[in-house]
Amino acid sequence: MSAMNKVIWSEGMFLRPQHFQQQDRYWERFIEGRLASFTEHSWGIHSLSIDAEPLTLGKLSLTEIKAVFPDGTPYLAPDIEMPPPILEIPDNTQDLTIFLCVPLKRPGSQDSIRSEEDLPQARYQTYNYDIRNSTSQSSEPARIQIGKLRVCLKTGNDDLSGYASIPVARVIERMPDKPVKLDRDFIPPVVRCSASLNLNSYLQEVAGLLKQRGDALGNRLADSGRAGSAEIADYMLLQVINRFEPQIRQFIDEDHLHPYNLYTSLIQLAGELATFTASEKRAPQLSPYRHDDLRSTYGDLFGALRQSLSTVLEQTATPLALVERKYGIHVAPITDPSMMVSSSFVLAVKADVQTELLRSRFPTQAKIAPVETIRELITTQMPGVKIRALPVAPRQIPYHAGFIYFELEKSGAVWQSFQRSGGFAVHLGANFPGLAMELWAIRN
Structure with missing residues (x-):
């Protein structure tokens, strides 16, 4: 048998207050069990307002609060329920969590009291309430007794075993004659992020x-x-x-x-x-x-x-725009001198000639050097930076059909002079119809 079982109503039964109390407990348990099947975390704060003025006096006061306790008890103050009494924060308090508490339901125990001294663990405080009959035009109200939840504020140092509780604030410190300092980074259990x-x-x-x-x-x-x-x-x-x-x-x-x-x-x-x-x-x-x-x-x-x-995501491959100048020279500025050490360089070439012919002839006809010395190398017919054909396009740069990819060899005196250069220069000693070139710096 349970204090939560359904009442069996029958004709001619003698009604007692216990029948209605049992029926209330049954429906409360039924609703809680039904709602609990939808979400596991259905309790917490819906809205909360802390009065700032009492904090300067060493006290904590909640002016408005809408919440659901872990046992499923809804709480709305001050619209329906009474706000909890103001809590005095002791001097020299540090790192203390404040809880909003309501006494737990206890089968077989008295639920309501008329005065605080009667039973501290009772869930409801009894009040007289005059109310009119909502189905009658009679103007005479009737007095009934209603119960308001006996909600209170307690600290983490208190015994909370007989309460359903929600942490609502954290005190960083309260020094003598100083205001209460609350933790602004504290996040209470909430049922909505807003x-x-x-x-x-x-x-x-x-x-x-x-x-x-x-x-x-x-x-x-x-x-x-x-x-x-x-x-x-x-x-x-x-x-x-x-x-x-x-x-x-x-x-x-x-x-x-x-x-x-x-x-x-x-x-x-x-x-x-x-x-x-x-x-x-x-x-x-x-x-x-x-x-x-x-x-x-x-x-x-x-x-x-x-x-x-x-996190800064660096580009692994940077295009260096080649611009055609006079006398068949193409130049590309070096915007970041550090890339000469930290990068390898690939020249992608396409022309309206057979692929194998382009692969074999281009390295012998192309002269690559710093922009400052390219004319001197052309005049003296000295070689520039060596290039070698790659079997496939490097994975860091795009592949285009018909292009041959050549890697610049970072060795030799000509390459060393790039450390003080303002840009690349490419000169072709032969005509390649439909020529297209792309220069890439690939970070190592």
Whole structure:
């Protein structure tokens, strides 16, 4: 037998208060059990307002609160229930969590009291209430007794074993004759993300980082029009960002987003970003979701997202634009002198001649040297930087049908002079009809 079983009503039965009390307990248990099947984390703060003035006097006061306790008890103050009594924070308090508490239901125990001294663990305080009959035009109200939840504030140092409790604040310190200093980074258990300023701030930051990284990648790819393997990685990263950015923007506008639903989406984002930004290319080991400790839950997660979205992704291959000048000389400026040490260089060539002929003749007819000395080498018929044909296009740069790829050999006196040069110069000693050339710097 249970104090939660259904009452069996029958004709002619003698009604007692216990019948209605049992019926109330049955329906409360029925509703709680039915709702619990929809979500595991259905308790927490819906909205909360802390009065700032009592903090200067060493006290904590909640002026407005809407919440659901872990035992399923809804609480709305001051609209329906009484706000909890103001809590005095002792002097020299440090690192103390404050809980909103309601006495637990105890089968066989008295639920309501008339005065505080009668039974401290009773759930309800009895009040007289005059109410009219809602189905009659009679103007005479009738007095009934109603019960308001006996909610209170307690600290983590108190015995909470007889209460359903929700952590609502964390005191960093309260020194004598000083105001209470609350932890602004504390995140209480909430049933909607919009109830926490910290979660909203984190979400806005992630949305901003996604937009910034997406814009940078989009501009880079739209500018280049390339399709090498490095650019494919950029496209894939942009695809991840374009998939999650609209979802995050929707989350920001959504008033009833549960923190668990947000967590499941963001850990997917963190895992996908790790493919591109983590050195081991694996998803980070993040804290599991803990509804009663959202600060730890989201602290690690947002740290991982912030790191991934702030990582500078360097281009592995940079095109150096070759511009044709007089006398068949093509020049490309060196914008970053460090690339001469940290990069290898590939010249992609295409012409309206047979592929094998281009592969064999081009190295003998091309003279590559610094722009400052190219004319001298042409006049004296001295060789420039040696080039050798590659069997395939390097994976970092795009492959185009009909192009032959030549790597510049970083050796010899001519190459050493590039350390002080302002650019590359390419001169051809023969005519190649339909000639097209691309010069690439590939970071090692």
